[in-house]
Amino acid sequence: MSRKGRKGILGWIIPITNMERLLYSLHRITGIGLTLYLFIHIYETSMRALGRETWISTSEFLDNPVFHIGLLLVVLAAIFHGANGIRLILQELGLIAPKPTQPVYPYRKYHRERRVYIVTITMLILGIGVAIFALRDFLILLEVLGK
Amino acid sequence: MEERKVIFRLRRYDPETGGYREDRYEIPVYRGMTVLDGLIWIKENLDRTVSYRASCRMGLCGSCGMTVNGRPTLTCETQILSLERDELTIEPLYNMEPVRDLVADFHQFFKNQRAIKPYLIRRDIEEQVEPTREYLQDPEEWNLYIQFAMCITCGLCYSACPTTATNEKYLGPQALANLFRFYIDSRDEGWEERLAIADSEDGVWGCHLATGCSEVCPKGVDPALAIQLLRREILRKSLGKKTRREARPLAPLLPPEEESPYRAFGEAPEFTVEGAEEAAEKFNILHDPRKR
Numbered sequence: 366m367s368r369k370g371r372k373g374i375l376g377w378i379i380p381i382t383n384m385e386r387l388l389y390s391l392h393r394i395t396g397i398g399l400t401l402y403l404f405i406h407i408y409e410t411s412m413r414a415l416g417r418e419t420w421i422s423t424s425e426f427l428d429n430p431v432f433h434i435g436l437l438l439v440v441l442a443a444i445f446h447g448a449n450g451i452r453l454i455l456q457e458l459g460l461i462a463p464k465p466t467q468p469v470y471p472y473r474k475y476h477r478e479r480r481v482y483i484v485t486i487t488m489l490i491l492g493i494g495v496a497i498f499a500l501r502d503f504l505i506l507l508e509v510l511g512k
Numbered sequence: 513m514e515e516r517k518v519i520f521r522l523r524r525y526d527p528e529t530g531g532y533r534e535d536r537y538e539i540p541v542y543r544g545m546t547v548l549d550g551l552i553w554i555k556e557n558l559d560r561t562v563s564y565r566a567s568c569r570m571g572l573c574g575s576c577g578m579t580v581n582g583r584p585t586l587t588c589e590t591q592i593l594s595l596e597r598d599e600l601t602i603e604p605l606y607n608m609e610p611v612r613d614l615v616a617d618f619h620q621f622f623k624n625q626r627a628i629k630p631y632l633i634r635r636d637i638e639e640q641v642e643p644t645r646e647y648l649q650d651p652e653e654w655n656l657y658i659q660f661a662m663c664i665t666c667g668l669c670y671s672a673c674p675t676t677a678t679n680e681k682y683l684g685p686q687a688l689a690n691l692f693r694f695y696i697d698s699r700d701e702g703w704e705e706r707l708a709i710a711d712s713e714d715g716v717w718g719c720h721l722a723t724g725c726s727e728v729c730p731k732g733v734d735p736a737l738a739i740q741l742l743r744r745e746i747l748r749k750s751l752g753k754k755t756r757r758e759a760r761p762l763a764p765l766l767p768p769e770e771e772s773p774y775r776a777f778g779e780a781p782e783f784t785v786e787g788a789e790e791a792a793e794k795f796n797i798l799h800d801p802r803k804r
Contacts, residue, residue, distance in 0.1 A: 371606075374677075457720075465741070468659050468733070472730070472732025
């Protein structure tokens with residue numbers, strides 16, 4: 366904890382109080398992960414410019430289970446980040462916001478239920494939609510890795 | 513019935529060293545005992561140096577917010593047995609400067625609250641200061657803001673917010689929910705001013721919809737919803753669409769004094785408490801929009 370009591374970057378991850386807070390943390394983590402992957406990917410493909418020999422040796426170096434699993438994680442992270450990103454745009458701009466109502470005791474339960482429904486339904490619709498698009502590429506990737 | 517014991521681990525801030533130390537206390541727990549009751553028991557029976565802030569003990573004043581097991585909680589409303597733990601870790605609220613032990617400083621929190629102008633802004637200031645008529649409001653209009661007017665400024669939302677964890681200038685969920693409360697109030701005429709305050713990186717655009725604020729709110733205020741609705745209004749405004757409607761006209765003039773149903777009440781009584789008149793004068797100065 367910082368001197369002024371602020372949690373700092375640690376505050377992005379804790380406290381996990383609810384589902385959307387968890388999605389927020391995962392969105393940040395997958396975002397950072399995908400950015401890192403982008404740089405690694407640019408570095409990897411730039412090996413092509415150093416000649417055929419270098420490119421082949423780089424490909425051989427990357428052809429192992431650790432990188433294969435890493436690549437699958439990248440695909441999963443991209444699917445999650447994309448679907449959650451669309452949900453955030455819809456929710457953050459108030460496009461699927463419910464009308465304010467008079468809170469009824471016990472307040473927490475009522476609001477939690479309402480929010481959980483909204484998040485679950487949008488994530489399911491978007492998740493399935495994005496996954497169908499991604500599945501094709503995913504199968505191609507598996508086929509390539511299989512060879 | 514066997515007496516149940518629960519361990520309270522207090523993460524106490526020491527202003528002299530600037531660090532935290534952890535003290536453990538074992539306390540007997542009865543059914544219905546709240547976390548605040550536990551702290552009071554410790555202070556009365558085990559350690560008189562423990563500092564915490566509390567007042568009404570019934571979830572109204574919003575003084576006793578603390579972090580219990582990593583979650584910002586109103587301790588007077590949280591029963592120990594409902595947490596189903598043998599050990600509770602209690603810390604001061606996150607994202608606020610600790611003062612001593614479990615007490616957090618609300619300086620920045622209330623500064624943000626003041627920044628959003630938490631009062632009705634009217635064009636007819638004279639009428640606001642010396643009212644001759646009533647403001648009209650129907651239940652439908654009341655319903656639009658009452659949810660956000662339930663706030664008790666306990667600071668739990670501010671403490672749960674990941675944006676306040678890194679951005680000191682961010683207005684925070686409480687201030688933004690309060691801003692929306694006045695923005696949507698049909699009696700308010702300062703909506704353009706309010707939207708300008710909200711439309712900044714340290715305003716609604718700083719929020720990333722983690723909704724921890726709404727989750728920990730003990731009064732169901734739902735600041736995340738207020739921020740979403742504010743964003744929608746800003747978006748509508750930037751697209752040139754209609755935003756909030758004009759404030760409603762005032763109620764018709766009251767009948768002359770002799771016909772007024774209120775005349776039976778007569779004049780307000782004289783002040784009987786010493787210093788009350790000065791205090792009332794000071795209060796009026798503070799709340800006079802002509803002197804803001």
